[in-house]
Structure formats: C-alpha cells, structure tokens
Amino acid sequence: MKSALEAVHHAGIPGAFAEVRAAGQVWREASGVADVRTGRPVTPGMRQRVGSITKTFTAAAIMQQVEQGRIRLDAPIGDYLPRLVPGERGRKITVRMLLNNTSGLPDYIRYAFPSLQDMSPKSLDDNRFRRFRPAELIGMGVDAPPAGEPGATPGVYSNTNYLLLGELLEHVTGAPAEEYITRNVIERARLRHTGFPAGPRIRGPHSRMYEALWGLNDPPRDYSVYDMSWTGTGAALVSTMEDLNRFYGKLLGGGIVSRSSLAEMRRTVPVIALDGTTIQYGLGLHKVDIRGCGTFWGHDGTVWGAGTISLTSADGKRQMSVAVNLQRWNQPDSSGKPQHHPIDDALKTLYQRAMCDNGSVHAENASQAPETTP
Template identity: 80%
Template sequence: MDGVHRAGVPGVYAEVRDAGRTWRGASGVADVRTGRPVTPDMRQRVGSITKTFTAAAVMQQVEQGRIQLDAPIGGYLPQLVPGERGKKITVRMLLNNTSGLPDYIRYAFPSLQDMSPKSLDDNRFRQFRPAELIKMGVDAPPAGEPGATPGVYSNTNYLLLGQLLEQVTGTTAEKYITRNVIERAGLRHTGFPARPRIEGPHSRMYESLWGLNDPPRDYSVYNMSWTGTGAALVSTMEDLNRFYGKLLDGKIVNQASLAQMQRTVPVVALDGSLIEYGLGLHKVAIRDCGTFWGHDGTVWGAGTMSLTRADGERQLSVALNLQRWNKPDSSGKPQHHPIDAALKSLYRQVMCGDANAQAEKAHNMSPSTSVTSRPAAAASTPDGWGAHTGR
C-alpha cells in the first residue's frame, strides 16, 4: 500500500481478511492540502459496488414471487421501456447487462465527449430524476440486441432495477435496500447519502480525469442523484467485507438466488475490457490463487474494489482517493502509469500471498478499477472493474 501511495495515489486504505484473521491498514493522506492522514475506517463512495446490493434486493423479491427474472421489463415499467423493446428486455438482462441499453453517463455529462471536465462541475449540485437519466439511455442508439452476448455494461440497467423495486415494494428502492440488505447484513456505516456531503470520517476525493484536471480536483462534495441505485452508496472497507461474506454464505439471499447471481456471461466493461458478469457480481479467476467474487466501482474521485474468494476464507476491500490518472498519448490511448504496477503488486500479494513468488502465477489477474475488472481505475468514465464511471 505504501507503494501505491508513492506511485501517486494520495491515500489508499484497506481491510484484508484471511481464515479468521483481519488486517487493516492505510497509507498516505486524506487531504493533500492539510496532510490529514487516511485511516482504515474511513467512509468511501463505493460506486458500482452498489449494484450488488441492488441485485440482492431484486433477488429477494424474486424469492417472494413479486418479480420474475425472465419476465419483460415492459410488463412492470411500460412507461420507461415502451414498445417492442420493453417486451424483449427481461429483468435478468438488466441484472447481467445484456439488455442492449446503452449507458446514460455520456449524456448526463456531455462535456466528456469533448474531453472537458465542465459537466462534472456543472452537475455537482444538480438533482437528477431516475426517469430523466433512464430516458437518456433508452433514447440513445442501442448498444446491442436484448440478450446478445457479450453484453455491454450500462448504468441504465440498474436505475431501471431501482424503479422496479419501487414498483413492487411500494417504497423507495433506497429504503428497501437499507432495511432488507444493509441492515440484514449488520452493516453499521453503509447507506445512501441524503446530501452532497458525506457524514462521518472520510477522505477528500480527487479526480484527475485523464490529466484534464491538473492538479486533480476534489469532488468529495457531490450530489449523487446522477447514479442512485447504480453507484451511490457510501460504505467502509469493513462493511464491504462483511456484506460480501454474508452474501456468499447465503445470509442475504437464499442459495438458489445466489446460484443465479453467480451465472456469468461475458460483458464489455466501460473501459473496454471483457469481464465475467453475473447478476450484480463479477467473477475473477486468478490462476493458482482461486476464484473470487465481488465488484468494483468508481465515481468522481473515488475508486473501490471488494473481492471474496469462493470459499469465503480470503477477502480484500480497498479504497483509493484518486481516479483516472492515466493521461492519453498523442493517439488518445491512456498511457501506463506507475500506479498501475503498484496496484497490481498489491492485488497479487493480497490474493495470492507473497508478491514475488506468485507474480507469474497471478499475471493474468483482471481487476484494475471502474463502472465497476482491472487495475483499479483506468475507466472511461467513473466506475467499472478496473475503472468505470458509476460502476
């Protein structure tokens, strides 16, 4: 972790669990101006890790018979996905990102298409409505045919799932997820933010936006209505490890639902990488180290990844307070940065043991960081598995 900090991340903090033992650590600063240090218990905007919580809530409603996985979303929300499209796209397709609905982020933040950070500042305190964002995705050119693989990662899918939860439960999706997922898991520091400022101890969150913000800009104060049930949660590394441990142990959804969540298909992440995606879960197979389940995510200035080995015995949840540090070369391709190598070493050591002895065995490890698998944070927009926006 010190290596990640020395490579250029202001602050990094994590919790690792291994066969009943727990390690927590932090390196660097939470505020580059004052030098205030990061600590392992800080709260973080965890981006698309939120998607696992939303998917678990949907599966609970599947268990109760209120939602059918293979029913068309147009039967539940005809006003949001009308016509033939609504008849072809199923709930399962929304969950595993094979709906063909494109991501709305580029339309909510139009300056990104011109490689400008203007939209990020313009939207800092803007209150988006879910239906407004969903319409941006539904009205945009399709990313693919419903049900076709590889799927295309899209935050539009998970805002629709939030609206579906509201339709069948009679309460807001945020309230349902809080009562039936967050509280059921016994999480004490996890929740949807009620205002732009995070409550409790947290770091500032620095967004480089591929060098367009120089120096990186602090977006720790931000209205998260732009991502809602797709990527708005605030949590701690301890809470994330607890949540995924309980989920994979069948304590949040039943074993039949968990088996459905772990049925993966190939999906193109927002950073262009190909990932194995289930129903709100990523599958990461690391040669000679095991199979891990979890998610990653980024929002403006904050990147997080949480992985749990299939046997539940080894877990990592790690947070970074800098995102999109890879500046493009003359052709527009993101350049390699020392942070990338430092993160790869950290992941190898945590997941496989000794970093040097296992380097060759783990060379194909996928997680980075996005909307969000990859080395933590080279996404096209916030959040992905490695670096996606709103992932």
C-alpha cells in the same frame, strides 16, 4: 502487505486504505493523506463512495423480490415499467438482462455529462449540485442508439440497467428503492457504516476525493462534495472496507438471499466493461479467476474521485477491500489511448499480495477476525 499499500501511495495515489481477511485474521492499514492541502492522513476505517459495488446490493434486493414471487427474472421489463421502456424493447428486455448487463441499453453517463464527449471537465462541475430524477437519466439511455440486441453476448455494461432496477424495486414494493435496500440488505447484513447519502456531503470520517479525468484536471479536483442522484441505485452507496467485507461474506454465505438466488447471481456472461475490457458478469457480481489463487466474487466501483474494489474467494476464506482517493490518473498519448502508469503496477501488486499470499495475513496490526468472517 503494508509495503505493498505504501507503494500505491508512493506511485501517485494521495491516500489508500484496505482491509484483508484471511486464515481467521483481519488486517487493516492505510497509507497517505485524505487531504493534500492539510496533510490529514487517511485511516483504515474511513467512509468511501464505493461506486458500482452498489449494484450488488441492488441485485440482492431484486433477488429477494424474486424469491417472494413479486418479480420474475425472465419477465419483460415492459410488464412492470412500460412507460420507461416502451414498445418492442420493453417486450424483449427481461429483468435478468438488466441484472447481467445484456439488455443492449447504453449507458446514460455520456449524455448526463455531455462535456466528456469533448474531453472537458465542465459537466462535472456543472452537475455538482444538480438533482437528477431516475426517469430523466433512464430516458437518456433508452432514447440513445442501442448498444446491442437484447440478450446478445457479450453484453455492454450500463448504469441505465441498474437505475431501471431501482425503479422496478419501488414499483413492486411501494417503497423508494434506497429505503428497501437499506432495510432488507444493509440492515440484514448488520452494516454499521453503509448507506445512501442524504445530500451531497458524506457523514462521518472520510477522505477528499480527487478526480484527474485523464489529465484534464491538473491538479486533480476534489469532488468529495457531490450530489449522487446522477447514479442512484447504480453507484451511490457510501461504505467502509470493513462493511464491504462483512457484506460479501454474508451474501456469499447465504445470509441475504437464498442459495438458489445466489446460484442465479453466479451465472455469468461476458460483458464489455466501460474501459473496454471483457469481464465475467453475473447478476450484480463479477467473477474473477486468478491463476494460482482460485476464483473470487465481488465488484469494483468508481465515481468522481473515488475508486474501490471488494473481492471474496469462492470458499469464503479470503477477502480484500481496497479504497483509493484518486481516479482516472492515466493521461492519454498522442493517439488518445490512456498511458500505463506506475499506479497500475502498484495496485496489481497489492491485489496479488492480498488475494494470493498463502497462510495468514502478515502485519504487525493483524488481529483475530470477528465472528462474521465466513
């Protein structure tokens, strides 16, 4: 395991850190640097912007409200938020379609960061301290050409859906979505280092976060200081690898939503991800089938400069959470297609070792896992 993590660093990631739980043991390790200028090392307990892993937290909060009868999964979103999704689409798109990305609403990011359409990083720098309103971003997605028909599969992954779910939470609870998620999901799971950032800076030990933007930023730029209002309840959370494993263990063990809600969350449909691949997506959960290793549930996430993945086996006996501090390292070829990079192979090997090695975790710093291990 340690050599596999070090290989990710040597392949080109400045810093990587992980926690793996298996066979009653927990392994934490880090390799590389948190700051390429000073050489400050990464450590296993650092906080990280975990991107779209936030969607699982938001989906769990929605399911709690479904259990209380305040939200109906198959009700039109127009019944709740007619001003945000007006007219026929508001009548056709259901809450379930927002959760599983089959609403047909396109992602707003290309409109919030317009220079990306011209292959320029200018928008990333311009928006570093910009404060977006959720309704403003939702409007970009709703007003754009549809990505598909409501309910059609494969669905199209879209952050617009999860900002709408945040607005829905506020509508039915009377509290800001971030406050509700903190009180009823984060605190229920007893996560000590997870939360929505209060401003552009991350509190506590963390790495700088380097964005290559497919070679447009050379060298990669540090975006660790950034106003995360551009992604809100879709991808703004900060967490640690220990907290992520604790969260998914608690969720998949029935400790955050009911068993019936969890069954709904595990009902998957094919969805086209932002990178063009097709994934099996439930209600805020990815399903990952690995030949010879079994089925895993969880999510991955990327924001500018930070990438994270967290997966838990269906039986709850094995967990993996990995963070890296560089994103979009694949430079395009002459046709514009991102080229394969040694980092891709190193990460694949790390994930395979973490999820598929038989028996206990082999590492000199492996210790007995806490009681929360499922």
